[in-house]
Amino acid sequence: MSQATLPRDDKCNGWYQLLDDPRPARRLNACESADWLVIGAGFTGLAAARRVAELRPGDRVVVLEALRVGQGASGRNTGFVIDLPHKRDLEGDDLERKQKLLSLNRGAVDDLEELIQRHSIGCDWSRAGKYQGAVGERGLKYLDHYERLLQEFDYPYRRLDRDELAPILGTRHYASAIYTANTALMQPAALVRGLGETLPENAALYEHTPVVGLSHSSGQWCAITPEGEVRATNLLLGSNIYAQEFGFLKHRVLPVMTFASMTRALTDDEMALFSTAPHHFGLTPADHAGTTLRLTPDRRLIVRNQYRFVPHYHDNLAERTRIRQGHRESFEARYPTLSHVPFEATWGGACGLSRNYTAFFGKVGNNAWMSGVHQSVGAARGTISGKLLAELATEQDSAQLSDMLAVSGKPALNPPEPFLSVGVKMRMKQAAWASRSEL
Numbered sequence: 001m002s003q004a005t006l007p008r009d010d011k012c013n014g015w016y017q018l019l020d021d022p023r024p025a026r027r028l029n030a031c032e033s034a035d036w037l038v039i040g041a042g043f044t045g046l047a048a049a050r051r052v053a054e055l056r057p058g059d060r061v062v063v064l065e066a067l068r069v070g071q072g073a074s075g076r077n078t079g080f081v082i083d084l085p086h087k088r089d090l091e092g093d094d095l096e097r098k099q100k101l102l103s104l105n106r107g108a109v110d111d112l113e114e115l116i117q118r119h120s121i122g123c124d125w126s127r128a129g130k131y132q133g134a135v136g137e138r139g140l141k142y143l144d145h146y147e148r149l150l151q152e153f154d155y156p157y158r159r160l161d162r163d164e165l166a167p168i169l170g171t172r173h174y175a176s177a178i179y180t181a182n183t184a185l186m187q188p189a190a191l192v193r194g195l196g197e198t199l200p201e202n203a204a205l206y207e208h209t210p211v212v213g214l215s216h217s218s219g220q221w222c223a224i225t226p227e228g229e230v231r232a233t234n235l236l237l238g239s240n241i242y243a244q245e246f247g248f249l250k251h252r253v254l255p256v257m258t259f260a261s262m263t264r265a266l267t268d269d270e271m272a273l274f275s276t277a278p279h280h281f282g283l284t285p286a287d288h289a290g291t292t293l294r295l296t297p298d299r300r301l302i303v304r305n306q307y308r309f310v311p312h313y314h315d316n317l318a319e320r321t322r323i324r325q326g327h328r329e330s331f332e333a334r335y336p337t338l339s340h341v342p343f344e345a346t347w348g349g350a351c352g353l354s355r356n357y358t359a360f361f362g363k364v365g366n367n368a369w370m371s372g373v374h375q376s377v378g379a380a381r382g383t384i385s386g387k388l389l390a391e392l393a394t395e396q397d398s399a400q401l402s403d404m405l406a407v408s409g410k411p412a413l414n415p416p417e418p419f420l421s422v423g424v425k426m427r428m429k430q431a432a433w434a435s436r437s438e439l
Helices: 043-055 095-119 137-153 162-169 188-197 240-246 317-334 378-393 399-407 419-434
Strands: 031-039 061-064 130-134 158-161 176-180 203-206 213-217 220-225 228-237 254-263 281-285 292-295 301-309 343-353 360-365 368-372
Touching: 031 043, 031 220, 043 061, 043 188, 043 203, 043 228, 043 368, 043 378, 061 228, 095 188, 095 378, 095 399, 130 137, 130 162, 137 176, 158 162, 162 176, 162 281, 228 378, 240 343, 240 368, 254 317, 301 317, 301 419, 317 343, 360 378, 360 399, 368 378, 378 399
Parallel strands: 031 061, 031 228, 061 203, 130 281, 228 368
Antiparallel strands: 130 176, 158 176, 213 220, 220 228, 254 301, 254 343, 281 292, 292 301, 360 368
16 A cells, blocks of 8 residues: 555634543554554444444454544534435435445444433434524425425325524524424534443554554454554455555545534523424424524534535645634624624534545455445444444344345546545535525
């Protein structure tokens, strides 16, 4: 493997900053052997490690994470675990496929909830549902389309107008929204840290241990780290966009970063805007290039919008000022009476997309399996696909596994550079301009 681009922590993740200091990191500083090597300790990798450790209690499982658990992409999203098929999946004509996706996503929600309850993981987990919101005419057209899709899918929902939304969202900015009840909301950095701390005893987690070299010979995988190495018979990849650095799904992944800003906790007087219980919510935009909005149980508002193509997985920190200003404008358009409330953090989180909107799940080499390119819904898809990846690798048989194989595929090849970067950036600018009224 050539010099790899490694994950790094920019120390800007607002979710992670709210956590207590973690216990000291356990780093790999020796040569170890294992039956199973898992690379990446996000939703996918942790679910895979947990399941293979459960299925093979006599096997040794080693998990390698380049950062601290919760600092990476799984701890940087806006905290939705959504049961509905996502975007183009919901728009498809194949009802059976949509039912499989719905069942898999609900399995992820149920699995996470069971683990949270069993291990008392404090992550503000709530089956609060979510709103899909429209600001103006463009958003309303998308919302009407979304409503038709829900009707065709026979999925229960409630549509609310501006007057009904105002006491819930604390703003009259939204003309209409559709509420669906089965989404869970959570604090992502707290959740993934808790999942990492509660792995079975036969699974060893090493943090601050990036993989700088990976090879296969004589029936063994060998992962080289800065201070040691791991040799294992089997490899489970939960590294998503970084899998390209190991030669998997090369030129088939579009690494994209989206950004969020979080306020300080609101005061009692400021919370008076939100007069309808439960006083926390999650809203996604009807126009997918619009703004995601959350009010957390600890009274913080979060706005998320703006996308950047990040072929090297990291954004330009100098651009954060412009991104933060855009968030400020979105925030004050919704909450003009809270214009004095500062942001405490602005951060980005990377996700893996593909040109044909297809997620990958399956075998990638000798005794090597991977799940990734989750099309920005990694909390649900990563959780259930990680679990099922372990079942695939251990030759289990289940309806869930059959469904996962049926709804997965191979991401399309990307055009060569510089055409790829030019095309993706142009398309993003066009989408941002077209959706400016919904930002």
